[in-house]
Amino acid sequence: MAKEKCVGHCGIKLSKPKKLGGLSFQNIQLFNKALFAKQSWRIITHPQCLLARVLQGKYCRKESFLTVKAAGGCSHGWRGVLSARDLTESKVGKTIGAGNSTRVWSDALIKAETISTPYGPAKEEDRDLYVSDLFIRNTTNWNTQKFYELFPTQAKDILRMRPSKMGANDMIIWTPLASGIYSKKSVYFEAANADPITTPKLQRVGALPLREILQRRGLLADTFTCSHCGEAETTAHVFIHCRFTKRIWKALPLSKPTDPDKLDSFEQAIANSGMICLPPSGVSIDLFPWLSWCIWIVRNSLIFEKLDLNPEDIVCKSLRLAREWQEAQPLKVIQPSNHLQSRTAIDQEAVICQTDAAWKPKNGDMGFGWIFLDSTGQTLEQGSSTEPYVASALMAETITIREALLHARMFHYSKICIRSDNHVLIKALNSKQRPVEIYGLTLDIETLSSLQFFFIPKSLNYPPDKLAKSALCNSNSALP
Numbered sequence: 072m073a074k075e076k077c078v079g080h081c082g083i084k085l086s087k088p089k090k091l092g093g094l095s096f097q098n099i100q101l102f103n104k105a106l107f108a109k110q111s112w113r114i115i116t117h118p119q120c121l122l123a124r125v126l127q128g129k130y131c132r133k134e135s136f137l138t139v140k141a142a143g144g145c146s147h148g149w150r151g152v153l154s155a156r157d158l159t160e161s162k163v164g165k166t167i168g169a170g171n172s173t174r175v176w177s178d179a180l181i182k183a184e185t186i187s188t189p190y191g192p193a194k195e196e197d198r199d200l201y202v203s204d205l206f207i208r209n210t211t212n213w214n215t216q217k218f219y220e221l222f223p224t225q226a227k228d229i230l231r232m233r234p235s236k237m238g239a240n241d242m243i244i245w246t247p248l249a250s251g252i253y254s255k256k257s258v259y260f261e262a263a264n265a266d267p268i269t270t271p272k273l274q275r276v277g278a279l280p281l282r283e284i285l286q287r288r289g290l291l292a293d294t295f296t297c298s299h300c301g302e303a304e305t306t307a308h309v310f311i312h313c314r315f316t317k318r319i320w321k322a323l324p325l326s327k328p329t330d331p332d333k334l335d336s337f338e339q340a341i342a343n344s345g346m347i348c349l350p351p352s353g354v355s356i357d358l359f360p361w362l363s364w365c366i367w368i369v370r371n372s373l374i375f376e377k378l379d380l381n382p383e384d385i386v387c388k389s390l391r392l393a394r395e396w397q398e399a400q401p402l403k404v405i406q407p408s409n410h411l412q413s414r415t416a417i418d419q420e421a422v423i424c425q426t427d428a429a430w431k432p433k434n435g436d437m438g439f440g441w442i443f444l445d446s447t448g449q450t451l452e453q454g455s456s457t458e459p460y461v462a463s464a465l466m467a468e469t470i471t472i473r474e475a476l477l478h479a480r481m482f483h484y485s486k487i488c489i490r491s492d493n494h495v496l497i498k499a500l501n502s503k504q505r506p507v508e509i510y511g512l513t514l515d516i517e518t519l520s521s522l523q524f525f526f527i528p529k530s531l532n533y534p535p536d537k538l539a540k541s542a543l544c545n546s547n548s549a550l551p
């Protein structure tokens with residue numbers, strides 16, 4: 072098929088995602104690997120499911136799934152799962168809920184983007200230590216001293232993790248994504264990233280058979296010139312700088328016209344591509360791959376068949392191919408908008424809770440404040456406090472909401488309407504997404520009360536903001 076042909080004869084890594092300098096064409100081998108990786112992920116995260124039990128019963132009797140090697144005579148499918156396992160395994164981590172199922176010495180602890188395990192060897196009595204054993208007895212507060220013994224250089228960073236106070240389970244996560252949720256698209260990206268060159272054929276050809284390259288290899292005796300204008304035929308010339316190509320670029324119905332003279336190379340054109348067409352063209356995806364393909368086809372027709380097309384015809388052909396591709400793609404399911412929730416009316420019986428946090432990135436200290444109001448706006452209760460070792464502003468805002476809700480329980484408020492000026496957090500709480508960084512905290516919030524979450528602008532959130540800032544200010548050096 073045309074697409075495969077294109078992949079085979081081009082020097083550019085067409086199947087790599089755009090971020091990695093390709094054109095995002097799907098490579099069937101990588102796609103296959105991503106499918107196998109899904110099975111591998113399932114075996115790691117759900118070892119009790121039927122598929123995992125059957126496969127492990129057959130192939131992992133002597134060794135665990137993570138260490139077993141492909142035995143002679145095993146099925147093609149199992150080999151595929153094992154090859155994908157090596158890709159999956161390095162990206163699997165754990166995020167801490169209540170720390171009851173994560174072992175300190177054998178499971179990687181996740182804090183933001185890095186994976187940490189303590190320095191070894193483990194003392195005999197510490198071998199089976201769980202993360203929850205690092206709490207001060209009968210609390211969910213870290214035992215700081217123990218931390219500094221086990222993680223002398225990383226203690227400060229790890230202390231910034233916030234475990235669940237309500238007993239949430241630890242969760243296996245996919246570390247390349249901040250959400251921790253595994254996705255086939257992300258695996259495909261990781262596979263492409265790990266795969267230096269996409270196809271063996273590509274490895275051999277290495278570049279488009281342009282005249283300049285053919286002559287350099289001694290395959291062409293003539294002078295290497297462009298069939299359109301007589302200038303040297305390089306990749307940048309054919310696709311960007313040729314007089315003829317510039318006429319094509321000029322005829323494109325783009326919402327933001329691109330000036331080819333500002334592009335130095337084809338690689339730069341790929342990196343900057345994002346050719347979005349005006350609505351009447353009916354093309355809503357990036358036109359660049361189809362444009363490049365048509366320029367290449369026309370160049371070949373001119374050399375081998377003496378057929379020429381005018382720039383307008385090439386533009387029409389590119390648009391037609393892009394439209395056909397677009398129509399062949401499965402429809403995306405549109406998720407209900409988060410704005411819907413923010414438009415829902417406030418429950419009149421609910422107590423309003425406004426929260427805000429002040430956070431110092433330099434030392435990780437935070438101050439926070441919360442105010443409970445009745446439906447007429449009268450203050451019912453308010454409070455403020457401080458905490459050390461906070462990793463980010465998002466974490467600070469989340470801690471504030473959890474602390475406010477723990478107080479709400481003491482006051483026996485059953486329905487609460489939370490108002491915060493942190494848009495990211497309100498969106499995450501409304502959509503039940505649990506970013507890895509605040510996983511334990513968000514689970515606690517979900518279990519605490521009957522809740523509604525609303526965003527309010529900072530200008531309307533002055534009272535808790537003042538409480539938070541003065542708490543942080545008063546604490547001064549009182550924090551450890």
Ligand SMILES: [Zn+2]
Pocket residue numbers: 297298299300301302308312313314315
């Ligand atoms: Zn030319």
